Amino acid sequence: MRDFLLPIMTIAWKDVLLELRTKDVVTSVLMFALLAMVTFNFAFDPSPAVIALVAPGILWVAFTFAGILGFNRSFTLEKENGSLDGLLLCPVSRDVIYFGKLLGVFTFMLVMEAVLLPFFAVLYNLPVLDLKLLLLAALATLGFAGVGTLFSAMAVNTRSREIMLPVLLLPVASPVVIAAVESTRAILEGAPWGEIGRWWGLLIAFDMIFLIVSSFVFGSTLEE
Amino acid sequence: MTAPAIAVTALTKTFSVRPVLRGLDLAVVPGQRYVLFGGNGSGKTTLLKCIAGLARPDEGAIAIAGLDTRRQGPAARRAIGFAGHDPLLYQDLTGLENLRFYGRMFQVDGLEDRIGAVADQLDASRFLNARVRTLSHGMRKRLSLCRALLHDPPVLLLDEPETGLDEEALALLDRVLAEGAGQRTVLMATHGLERGLAQADAVGILSGGRIAYQAQAKGLDAGAFRQTYHGYLGAAP
Amino acid sequence: MTTRPLQAAAAQRAGLADSATVRMTLLALSAAMMFADLALIFLWAPTEQVMGVVQRIFYFHVPEAWVGFLAFGVVFIASIGYLVTGKRKWDVAGHSAAEIGVLFTTLMLITGSIWAKPVWGVWWTWDPRLTTSLILWLLYVGYLMLRAYAPTPAKAARYSAIMGVIGFIDVPIVYFSVVWWRNIHPELIIGPAAPRDALDPRMLVTLIFSVFTFTVLFVYLLWERMSLRNAEDEVKALRQGE
Numbered sequence: 001m002r003d004f005l006l007p008i009m010t011i012a013w014k015d016v017l018l019e020l021r022t023k024d025v026v027t028s029v030l031m032f033a034l035l036a037m038v039t040f041n042f043a044f045d046p047s048p049a050v051i052a053l054v055a056p057g058i059l060w061v062a063f064t065f066a067g068i069l070g071f072n073r074s075f076t077l078e079k080e081n082g083s084l085d086g087l088l089l090c091p092v093s094r095d096v097i098y099f100g101k102l103l104g105v106f107t108f109m110l111v112m113e114a115v116l117l118p119f120f121a122v123l124y125n126l127p128v129l130d131l132k133l134l135l136l137a138a139l140a141t142l143g144f145a146g147v148g149t150l151f152s153a154m155a156v157n158t159r160s161r162e163i164m165l166p167v168l169l170l171p172v173a174s175p176v177v178i179a180a181v182e183s184t185r186a187i188l189e190g191a192p193w194g195e196i197g198r199w200w201g202l203l204i205a206f207d208m209i210f211l212i213v214s215s216f217v218f219g220s221t222l223e224e
Numbered sequence: 225m226t227a228p229a230i231a232v233t234a235l236t237k238t239f240s241v242r243p244v245l246r247g248l249d250l251a252v253v254p255g256q257r258y259v260l261f262g263g264n265g266s267g268k269t270t271l272l273k274c275i276a277g278l279a280r281p282d283e284g285a286i287a288i289a290g291l292d293t294r295r296q297g298p299a300a301r302r303a304i305g306f307a308g309h310d311p312l313l314y315q316d317l318t319g320l321e322n323l324r325f326y327g328r329m330f331q332v333d334g335l336e337d338r339i340g341a342v343a344d345q346l347d348a349s350r351f352l353n354a355r356v357r358t359l360s361h362g363m364r365k366r367l368s369l370c371r372a373l374l375h376d377p378p379v380l381l382l383d384e385p386e387t388g389l390d391e392e393a394l395a396l397l398d399r400v401l402a403e404g405a406g407q408r409t410v411l412m413a414t415h416g417l418e419r420g421l422a423q424a425d426a427v428g429i430l431s432g433g434r435i436a437y438q439a440q441a442k443g444l445d446a447g448a449f450r451q452t453y454h455g456y457l458g459a460a461p
Numbered sequence: 462m463t464t465r466p467l468q469a470a471a472a473q474r475a476g477l478a479d480s481a482t483v484r485m486t487l488l489a490l491s492a493a494m495m496f497a498d499l500a501l502i503f504l505w506a507p508t509e510q511v512m513g514v515v516q517r518i519f520y521f522h523v524p525e526a527w528v529g530f531l532a533f534g535v536v537f538i539a540s541i542g543y544l545v546t547g548k549r550k551w552d553v554a555g556h557s558a559a560e561i562g563v564l565f566t567t568l569m570l571i572t573g574s575i576w577a578k579p580v581w582g583v584w585w586t587w588d589p590r591l592t593t594s595l596i597l598w599l600l601y602v603g604y605l606m607l608r609a610y611a612p613t614p615a616k617a618a619r620y621s622a623i624m625g626v627i628g629f630i631d632v633p634i635v636y637f638s639v640v641w642w643r644n645i646h647p648e649l650i651i652g653p654a655a656p657r658d659a660l661d662p663r664m665l666v667t668l669i670f671s672v673f674t675f676t677v678l679f680v681y682l683l684w685e686r687m688s689l690r691n692a693e694d695e696v697k698a699l700r701q702g703e
Contacts, residue, residue, distance in 0.1 A: 086312035091302035158610040175638035224279035
């Protein structure tokens with residue numbers, strides 16, 4: 001356990017420390033997501049009826065694209081520092097590196113969402129600070145970050161890496177986006193726990209399947 | 225009879241369709257300082273990366289002190305210190321934070337004291353608190369050596385350590401290597417004949433994807449070896 | 462000096478040349494079946510009462526969908542094979558099958574649209590099967606892009622194998638999510654809906670035969686693509702002066 005959890009925390013803490021130093025991911029991603037929310041506003045008539053219909057989609061599209069930016073930055077940082085090799089030298093199995101990086105980007109996305117949700121609540125006048133919604137956001141974010149961590153480790157080595165990550169991630173994560181949007185809509189309409197049960201199930205299944213598969217194959221993305 | 229510190233058997237590694245290593249065999253006995261010569265593109269770096277676990281061999285096996293690097297990866301890597309061309313440090317963290325990070329990953333006991341000790345050994349203490357981004361190439365190289373030595377590895381892999389190191393730092397490195405003589409196994413790849421020969425217990429020449437020549441350094445005639453080496457350089461693809 | 466992969470490629474080429482008979486048999490068989498299939502589709506099968514002659518596109522559309530899925534199944538197995546063994550032959554199989562799969566999925570989407578326009582009155586509707594097909598297509602176009610943009614052939618092989626595994630596992634999850642999503646937003650069908658009467662036996666026979674024909678075609682194309690890929694690797698090895 002010590003050989004597993006401690007290095008995971010160490011890697012994630014290193015990412016947090018790096019981010020505190022540079023602050024370039026948080027600033028750029030937050031601004032991007034905020035602008036996305038504002039710009040979407042111009043795409044439709046902002047009457048309460050329309051907002052109720054489109055707001056969940058706007059929220060998750062903003063999170064999704066902001067997340068993609070963040071994943072790209074996380075691995076670009078590692079690559080620019082030449083330190084992916086440094087992680088490979090460490091006496092831990094490859095899945096530990098995967099979970100460490102995942103914990104880093106997951107934390108980062110949760111912080112971003114925690115900052116953005118109040119903005120969203122104000123801009124669209126919606127009661128989003130709901131326990132169900134927060135739990136759901138965490139589940140969806142975990143699945144999205146789980147696949148995103150694996151794919152950005154590959155995309156960072158490809159030509160035109162900025163486009164490669166969304167090309168791979170968006171189709172694969174489409175169930176997460178659908179589940180997140182639909183259950184957000186249901187929660188905002190005041191649906192009880194039971195009514196959104198199948199979406200919980202879908203998200204949990206997605207998270208478990210892809211976290212396990214990704215941790216198995218992650219090592220082969222890093223080694224030469 | 226103890227297991228060799230580094231045992232490489234029938235190692236093949238191909239990039240694209242062209243093999244760099246073709247069935248390479250190498251055994252380094254514990255405590256030996258083995259210096260590997262070879263031209264550019266002869267596969268020295270690839271070999272060291274395969275041993276360190278940075279590159280995945282296509283075929284063949286590698287064992288560090290009897291630990292298979294594929295099946296017992298973490299245990300084998302714990303025994304290895306690696307310093308290559310890239311310093312493998314985070315630019316936006318300080319040297320101290322970098323060493324702390326790697327020290328925790330290797331679960332080094334008494335980490336702060338140990339960091340102080342290796343930093344003193346390589347005269348790196350004075351710039352430990354500066355961000356790596358602001359350091360000169362030579363300083364980064366010293367930190368990189370600190371990182372490689374931090375967990376006191378029984379096996380040290382050095383890929384052309386002389387590039388980017390100033391005379392003073394080279395002297396420090398030589399002293400570290402000399403202090404570990406007979407205990408720490410060293411596999412060092414280099415271009416520099418004189419320095420390499422001065423360091424070596426055994427020498428090898430990598431050519432055509434194999435160890436084409438190897439000899440004990442004791443009693444080796446430097447002039448004859450130079451001729452042999454240049455012969456291989458000319459012949460190597 | 463010959464190299465190991467070159468020898469492997471050459472050996473594989475030689476193996477394929479030896480089995481030239483197999484290849485010719487596959488070619489002849491798929492050509493003959495295709496002619497027979499065309500005859501069945503256009504001459505023998507009756508015209509559907511409601512949809513008219515456009516319904517005959519179904520005898521292409523359904524086999525294309527089947528071959529697309531079969532191909533991606535092959536990609537999945539080959540990808541696991543590659544990740545476990547690291548052998549080049551698995552990469553050759555996965556890569557070849559993925560290209561064929563994308564080709565047939567593209568054809569399936571196009572023929573589906575052509576059929577949908579007169580029958581549903583729209584080129585496209587976000588019904589679960591259509592949406593899943595589109596995402597399936599996107600997944601494997603991503604697979605091919607990843608190969609094209611990878612830094613080295615070895616990385617291309619490893620990365621795409623990972624995508625080949627993840628993509629295939631993802632398909633059923635995508636399907637369920639889309640079905641539930643469409644339950645909330647009932648689809649709009651304009652024009653006459655597809656009738657669900659019992660199929661005329663001649664139609665059924667034609668459809669089944671067509672599926673077999675396309676399967677043989679797939680096997681033949683896979684065979685050709687794999688031997689082409691081996692030849693490509695051989696040329697690459699020669700170019701590098703080995």
